[in-house]
Amino acid sequence: MSTELVIQLNTLLAAMILLTSFALLVQRRMFAILHIFAWQGFFLGLSTAVIGFATGEHHLYISSLLTLVMKVILLPYILYTLIHKLKIHREIESVMNTPATMLAGIGLVIFSYHLTAPVRQLSTLMTRSTLAVALATVMLGLLMMVTRRHAVSQIIGFLAMENGLFFAATSATYGMPMVVELGVALDLLIAAFIFGIFFFHINTTFDSLDVEQMAKLKEGD
Amino acid sequence: MSPLDIAGFSVLLLLGGALCAMLLSRFERMLVPAAFSLATLASLATATAGFLAVLQGTNHAATVAMGLPGLPFNLRLDPLAGFFLVVIGLLSTFVSLYSIGYLRAYLGKRPVTRLVVCYLLFLAGMSLVVLADDAYFFLLAWELMAASSYFLVMYEDEQAANRRAAFLYLLVAHVGAIAILLAFGIMAGLTTGGASFSNYTFDAMRAGALSPGWAAGAFFLAFFGFAAKAGVIPLHVWLPEAHPVAPSNVSALMSGIMLKTSIYGMMRVAFDLLHGFPWWWGGIVLCFGLVSAVMGVLYALMQHDLKRLLAYHSVENIGIILIGLGLSMIFTSFNFQSLAALALVASLYHTLNHALFKGLLFMGAGAVIHATHEKNMEEMGGLIHLLPWTSALFLVGCISIAGLPPFNGFVSEWLTFQALLLSPALPHPLLKLLVPLAASLLALTGALAAACFVKAFGVTFLGAWRGHRKKEQIGEVAFSMRLGMLLAALSCLALGVLPTLVMGWMDTVPLKLCGARIATSAGRFGWLWLTPYSHERASYSGPVVFFGLIAVVAATYLLLHVRRTAIRRAPLWDCGFERITPRMQYTATAFAMPIRRVFGFFFSIREQLELISPQNHPVMADSLHFRLRVRDRFWNWFYEPLSDIAFWIARRVGRLQQGRIQIYLLYSFVTLIVLLAFLG
DSSP, X not given: OOHHHHXXXXXXXXXXXXXXXXXXXXXXXXXXXXXXXXXXXXXXXXXXXXXXXXXXXXXXXXXXXXXIIIIIIIHHHHHHHHHHHHTOOSOOOBSSOHHHHHHHHHHXXXXXXXXXXXXXHHOOOTTGGGHHHHHHHHHHHHHXXXXXXXXXXXXXXHHHHHHHHHXXXXXXXXXXOHHHXXXXXXXXXXXXXXHHHHHHHHHHHHSSOBGGGGGGGSOOO | OOHHHHHHHHHHHHHHHHHHHHHTTTOHHHHHHHHHHHHHHHHHHHHHHHHHHHHHOOOEEEEEOOSSTTOOEEEEEOHHHHHHHHHHHHHHHHHHHHHHHHGGGTTTTSOOHHHHHHHHHHHHHHHHHHHBOBHHHHHHHHHHHHHHHHHHHTSXXXXXXXXXXXXXXXXXXXXXXXXXXHHHHHHHHHHHTTOSGGGGBHHHHHHOOOOXXXXXXXXXXXXXXXXXXXXXXXXXTHHHHHHHHSOHHHHHHIIIIIHHHHHHHHHIIIIIIIOOOOHHHHHHHHHHHHHHHHHHHHHHHTOOBHHHHHHHHHHHHHHHXXXXXXXXHXXXXXXXXXXXXXXXXXXXXXXXXXXXXXXXXXXXXHHHHHHHOOOBGGGOOOHHHHOHHHHXXXXXXXXXXXXXXXXXXXXXXXXXXXXXXXXXXXXOHHHHHHHHHHHHHHHHHHHHHHHHHHHHHHHHHSSOOOSSSOGGGOOOOXXXXXXXXXXXXXXXXXXXXXXXXXXXXXXXXXXXXXXXXXXXXXXXXXXXXXOSSOTTTOOBOHHHHHHHHHHHHHHHHHHHHHSGGGOOOOOOOOTTOOOOOGGGSOOHHHHHHHHHHHTGGGEEEEEEEEEEOTTSOGGGOSEEEEEEEEEEHHIIIIIHHHHHHHHHHHHHHHTTOOSOHHHHHHHHHHHHHHHHHHXX
């Protein structure tokens, strides 16, 4: 495979990741969000494998496999069971309307390209052009957390942020050391369990997973 | 053994004692005498160490490899530290003796182990503050002192008022500690550029030179921090709250020595660490001293709680000490070394004297409260017959603090006056105005203090008993309490009668700090005459006054007692009223009334007169109720606005807390974007 083709392929995958990020931002149905999140993980794993193949950094295959197992199968499955058990698969409101969220997202993407412009000029890596997409994914994940009212969609925003970080690591330096990646994967798994427990408690306390309800915890003036 | 070894040994003794006391809390009856005997011994060792250090006039330094790695504790004992060790050691010896008897009243009523442990830690902390030779260890010791004294103030913690007083104390102490920390930060950071940790030692600060602006910043931060602990007006509010609620032996230590550690801190920072300053630093110190002295004594006059009154007198005396210190700084900045030495000696001498007589007075007040179970002096009276020892010793304290010969208060106040009267030599016109004003205010302070102690002693000990307890239940206090007070009283007398010897001993301190000695001029005529500057200007002879007074008293006694008929005991003349009661005596409120009228604008006074008459006719009144409330104006001027502002800011900041997760996330998000945009 020629270098040019790898770059093209990688850019395509980055575009897919960005697309899924936007889809996450505006999708309102719970199960659809989960599917999109799984797709994002799939593209991320694929992109990692492609970079690993092109650069000969073989530990990236393991990362890729780990990503596929964790983010395409395990985490969506955990969240799926959670949603099913807590019966929360109805449509959910977001704080901002869809066009406004999209516009903000577009603004963030442009901002990311602006920020990474100096890096693109200095870097010699073949993945340098995707760094902006990675940063945009992080910011879109954070935007998703800010604009959603439902605890589960906030968690997915958080996981999307983590995807963005992972992507940034591969595109900036061809991946983190193996030990770090294993640690991050484990952390993520444990975080998923903790989220599950928290969901359960929030749900039993407030009879809802709408985080607006938690404003009741505030002390009165 | 070098003096530093002795001092270190005594600190270890105290810390070990505190540890053992914690373990022996089940044997309280045995613990109290054992622990306080240990404290007495350790304090004696401390005093000895300090005495030797001042006598030798050399520095002893040591480094203890404890604390954080790379930051060892540095200790140093120089004459200044030695002098304060003597102050600490001497008074704590007496108070520890006193405590053996004083704490007996608590045994069986409430656990005393906490008091014993904190007492020992408190003594150790004060010694360490003086011995520390780096900022880190100094602050550690400072906090040990503050924390242990907080628990001592809060000893009787079941009353909300005590907890509030202790909290106020802790608050002010910590605001002060932050200021001190910042001052050390400036000195350590700017002398070597903050490149390494080695500049946290006082030696590095001494060697470094600061620009005038930063030096002033460092000095005034330190001054503010130490002033909070010393109770300089307007930071004095914790004193009259905390002293009355603490056990009396603790108030004696806090007022007698703990306040002095902040004087030590000011001297250390001004003369040793920063060395070289413009005259206006001293001018500001002098002004704060004047305000504290006058206001302190005026507020003291309005108090009827014996210990509250003494607490306000501590404010006054700290003011007098600061006057000496400020003058000494002014003289130093104009290079009048020998005058600076005189003012510094006056200030140090008053530090030592105040420790002794205020300790004595607090011990006496404790003895009175212990015997009568009253705190308000309006409920006392006639105690001179019931507590002859205590009243005689309390009288010694009163005469000393009022600044009357032959006791020690006179000597140091007189020295301060001499320093003030020599100031016309100063070349600055503003100072030519300020110094005469200072002298007259100091004279006013002395007169008011004398009036205040006429009131305190007269109402408490003279006249007839007014209290609720039966007179027969009141008896003289335990032997060890009397012994502690007696030793303090004798020291007061010795320091008053033989000032020349004392000044000869402490001559190494001004020599180190101001570069001049005064013993040569002060002691030119031997131990009999004190001539601080030159004998043409002023001289005082303690022994002559003392023996003169003894001769007069002895002659009067002989004249009265040789003829048996000269003294006649008869019933009180009651102006024909026949039913005279103790309530018809002159009260403390009445005594202070003229001064309350004259200086009324300093206080916030509320006076109420209520006539109770069934016939609703003013002439046919049954009874008359008089209510008087005198408050410290600084509460409304200074502290209430401050707390209002704090609450206002807190409410404003509270709006940030929305309780909605999205908003909190938005804060992080916006912060991230802004940082990326401007720093990326």
